[in-house]
Amino acid sequence: MAQPIELYYWPTPNGHKITIFCEEAGVPYEIRPVDITAGDQFREEFLRISPNNKMPAIVDPEGPGGEPISVFESGAILIYLGEKTGRFYPQEPRRKYRTLEWLMFQMGTVGPMLGQNHHFRAYAPERIPYAIERYTKEATRIYRVIDRRLSESEYIAGDEYTIADMAIFPWLISHERQGQRLEDHPNLERWYRAIEARPAVRRALEVGRELRRSAEEMDERAREVLFGRGQYDR
Missing domain, CATH: 1.20.1050.10 (Glutathione S-transferase Yfyf (Class Pi); Chain A, domain 2)
Structure with missing residues (x-):
């Protein structure tokens, strides 16, 4: 992969899955933070990539046929990257x-x-x-x-x-x-x-560490975005 994939990410378990793969396989990637406590997941430009308003999602500039492709859902991303790189996804x-x-x-x-x-x-x-x-x-x-x-x-x-x-x-x-x-x-x-x-796992878990917020650090607005009615009215 000559060009880095764009990884739409926040430091959650689902986000960590993709950074772990990229670090393990040596896949170049650039983080595009999706602040789920601020409502970034509902922005129109992100919904075009991830219609379920969930991260992670990726854009690979060098997808099938050399054309860009976007992939959402962490499991689908892992399969896509495993198939593309031939790493960590057995073919037998x-x-x-x-x-x-x-x-x-x-x-x-x-x-x-x-x-x-x-x-x-x-x-x-x-x-x-x-x-x-x-x-x-x-x-x-x-x-x-x-x-x-x-x-x-x-x-x-x-x-x-x-x-x-x-x-x-x-x-x-x-x-x-x-x-x-x-x-x-x-x-x-x-x-x-x-x-x-594993060194790659340790590196992956550090990605975006500064973005993390504990339950105690969340204000009412962040809680409303994550858990309140606002997410269902969009």
């Missing part, structure tokens, strides 16, 4: 579909459920015991699924590091805030520590 059919299984598990289960857990434990304007209990228990179940899988193989999709690992790992960084202890899941913890120690 059995390994490929095993990788896709676990990538879809992250997209359909890990992200949505841990996201809800994190919301009700850290961001909801009031404590709702039923929601906290429900999503904390679901988080524990998910951690057990991953732990059981990692009792069978070194990495999520088998014996090689793939986009499935890159997709799942960032969602487990906030395990304590999700009410989880890594030591309760020894196979997961072994894998987590190995991924965490």
Whole structure:
């Protein structure tokens, strides 16, 4: 890739997936910050790239046929970059579909459920015991699924590091805030520590660190943009 991809990004688990891939594969990229606490995700120019008003999204100036292409949804971006670079996305059919299984598990289960857990434990304007209990228990179940899988193989999709690992790992960084202890899941913890120690992962997690805001740092306007009615009226 001679020209850098444009990465529309904010430092969240879904954003980290793409910086991890780019750092691991040596893909040049330029960050285009999308401040989701200020409503940048609703700007018309961003919606032309990501119609679901979610980041990350990319624009590759050198897409198929040498023409620019935009891709939204983090899982689709990982597949696109894996296919384009030939890295971290096996092409042997059995390994490929095993990788896709676990990538879809992250997209359909890990992200949505841990996201809800994190919301009700850290961001909801009031404590709702039923929601906290429900999503904390679901988080524990998910951690057990991953732990059981990692009792069978070194990495999520088998014996090689793939986009499935890159997709799942960032969602487990906030395990304590999700009410989880890594030591309760020894196979997961072994894998987590190995991924965490990778130099490219360390670099990727530093991207945009200065942009991060904790729940305590958010004002009412930011909370309204992220969680209020405003996001549904657009």
